[in-house]
Amino acid sequence: MTSAQGPAWWRSAAIYQVYIRSFADGNGDGIGDLAGVRARLDHLAELGVDAIWFTPWYPSPMDDGGYDVADFRDIDPLFGTLAEAEALIAEAHERGLRVIIDIVPNHCSDEHRWFAAALAAGPGSPERQRFWFRPGRGDEPPNNWRSRFGGSAWTQVPDGEWYLHLYSSRQPDFNWDNPEIRTEFEDVLRFWFDRGVDGFRIDVADGLVKDPSLPDVEPGDESPFSDLEGLHEIYRSWRKIADSYPGERVLVGEMWLPDMSRAARYLRQDELHSAFNFDFLVCPWDAGKFRDVISRTLRAHDEVGAPAAWVLSNHDVTRHVTRYGRSGDTGFSFADRLHGTPVDLALGTRRARAAALLTLALPGGMYVYQGEELGLWEIEDIPDALREDPVFARTGGADPGRDGCRVPLPWSGSAPPFDFGSSAWLPQPSVWSSYTAAAEGTDPSSMLSLYRAGLRLREKLPALGAGELSWVSLGDGVLAFTREPGFMFLLNFSASPVPLPPHREILLASGPVTDSIPTDTAVWLRS
Numbered sequence: 001m002t003s004a005q006g007p008a009w010w011r012s013a014a015i016y017q018v019y020i021r022s023f024a025d026g027n028g029d030g031i032g033d034l035a036g037v038r039a040r041l042d043h044l045a046e047l048g049v050d051a052i053w054f055t056p057w058y059p060s061p062m063d064d065g066g067y068d069v070a071d072f073r074d075i076d077p078l079f080g081t082l083a084e085a086e087a088l089i090a091e092a093h094e095r096g097l098r099v100i101i102d103i104v105p106n107h108c109s110d111e112h113r114w115f116a117a118a119l120a121a122g123p124g125s126p127e128r129q130r131f132w133f134r135p136g137r138g139d140e141p142p143n144n145w146r147s148r149f150g151g152s153a154w155t156q157v158p159d160g161e162w163y164l165h166l167y168s169s170r171q172p173d174f175n176w177d178n179p180e181i182r183t184e185f186e187d188v189l190r191f192w193f194d195r196g197v198d199g200f201r202i203d204v205a206d207g208l209v210k211d212p213s214l215p216d217v218e219p220g221d222e223s224p225f226s227d228l229e230g231l232h233e234i235y236r237s238w239r240k241i242a243d244s245y246p247g248e249r250v251l252v253g254e255m256w257l258p259d260m261s262r263a264a265r266y267l268r269q270d271e272l273h274s275a276f277n278f279d280f281l282v283c284p285w286d287a288g289k290f291r292d293v294i295s296r297t298l299r300a301h302d303e304v305g306a307p308a309a310w311v312l313s314n315h316d317v318t319r320h321v322t323r324y325g326r327s328g329d330t331g332f333s334f335a336d337r338l339h340g341t342p343v344d345l346a347l348g349t350r351r352a353r354a355a356a357l358l359t360l361a362l363p364g365g366m367y368v369y370q371g372e373e374l375g376l377w378e379i380e381d382i383p384d385a386l387r388e389d390p391v392f393a394r395t396g397g398a399d400p401g402r403d404g405c406r407v408p409l410p411w412s413g414s415a416p417p418f419d420f421g422s423s424a425w426l427p428q429p430s431v432w433s434s435y436t437a438a439a440e441g442t443d444p445s446s447m448l449s450l451y452r453a454g455l456r457l458r459e460k461l462p463a464l465g466a467g468e469l470s471w472v473s474l475g476d477g478v479l480a481f482t483r484e485p486g487f488m489f490l491l492n493f494s495a496s497p498v499p500l501p502p503h504r505e506i507l508l509a510s511g512p513v514t515d516s517i518p519t520d521t522a523v524w525l526r527s
């Protein structure tokens with residue numbers, strides 16, 4: 001955990017999430033790729049993050065943005081080649097950036113060779129034992145489980161059997177009771193560790209193990225496919241593999257669990273290193289609620305000696321400038337994406353700036369989702385015909401899906417596609433001309449300048465990163481804490497300005513601050 005060099009890097013890392021398809025286009029076809037990332041590594045080095053997490057880059061029919069993997073040991077030709085990935089890992093390392101990649105162990109693509117073999121081999125075959133194939137109940141699926149993307153979690157194949165898919169019908173779930181699956185993924189981990197990756201973000205980390213009796217679920221039942229006890233032994237074996245490599249390789253879990261102390265059990269010393277704190281992401285804009293979620297998170301992590309990992313946005317949720325720009329409910333839930341609710345972007349931006357300073361000041365690690373450093377918001381008016389997320393089609397359009405947070409980044413220039421190939425795969429709004437990395441890079445009042453300054457200070461100040469905080473009481477509408485040595489954080493959620501407490505220096509502020517701190521503004525003080 002701690003060594004002669006200080007605490008392990010992942011305990012305080014700032015990790016930048018690259019959604020490759022939408023980050024930067026290197027070959028001009030309008031789709032982001034590895035060449036594009038390689039050309040933009042300096043953007044990330046200048047930003048001041050410690051690591052990059054790449055969403056899946058494997059060969060895939062791209063039914064679910066690459067989370068439908070056809071081959072876990074190669075790169076999709078749309079993105080590049082394995083040799084380019086190796087070069088990218090090396091070039092990132094040269095800049096002091098670590099590399100985390102996504103692993104998707106819950107399911108694969110229907111184009112994976114094992115699924116093709118299962119279809120060909122027929123009922124009762126060992127090939128089908130790698131998945132969950134079952135006869136139906138009459139004409140009905142084997143049970144009442146629902147896909148997280150809408151509709152039944154079962155699809156029937158021509159010989160009459162059904163297979164389970166908790167996501168789209170093109171993402172069959174693996175049967176982790178089959179030892180072959182375990183061996184396969186252990187080998188995949190080694191394949192990429194051998195190529196120098198510093199860690200894995202584990203997709204649907206809570207979902208691999210299913211209750212093999214596949215019972216119907218009724219409201220209030222314990223889930224038969226999430227947070228089952230058998231998962232812990234899988235991650236213990238993964239941890240042994242990670243620990244067998246030099247240089248602190250890490251395992252990060254994606255888990256949307258209702259109970260934080262259950263999630264923390266995966267972070268015991270011989271399991272995963274960290275997991276995303278989604279309770280923080282979904283928290284409504286309210287001082288008391290933030291204080292509560294931060295306290296609960298720190299307590300749950302302390303119990304197992306793990307660092308918290310704060311996240312405001314990712315490729316699955318409405319961008320937080322938009323969420324915080326809503327007047328009523330500023331929280332987030334998949335069940336109710338609040339698409340089309342009026343948004344005040346100026347308000348959302350002000351709050352997003354304050355939230356950035358909060359996230360950067362909290363104990364532990366933090367994530368930046370590409371474009372968040374530019375202050376981008378959710379694009380809600382994508383024409384239906386251009387929407388690619390299977391959520392949109394599987395819910396019959398009731399849920400607009402996640403395309404709106406995946407719009408390609410604006411790099412430079414005064415009109416779309418803003419140096420993203422010759423035409424970006426999803427349309428960018430023309431007002432993004434003021435939000436390009438180039439424009440913001442030279443504007444000291446931009447979101448990019450704020451992130452750069454915050455990340456630089458976070459690196460420099462001994463009080464920030466790993467460690468502890470102490471709450472300070474400055475009234476109901478103010479979130480305030482100190483960290484040692486000599487650091488104080490304040491965020492004013494209340495409707496009126498709050499006087500600044502005694503301090504030696506204003507280190508950084510999310511907006512104009514005088515001797516008082518205005519509404520929706522955060523400040524870092526040297527105390």
Ligand code: NOJ
Nearest residue numbers: 064067167203204315316
């Ligand atoms: C979580 C990923 O973040 C999301 O994008 C994906 O659709 C699901 N897991 C299924 O793999």
Ligand code: CA
Nearest residue numbers: 027029031033
């Ligand atoms: Ca491309």
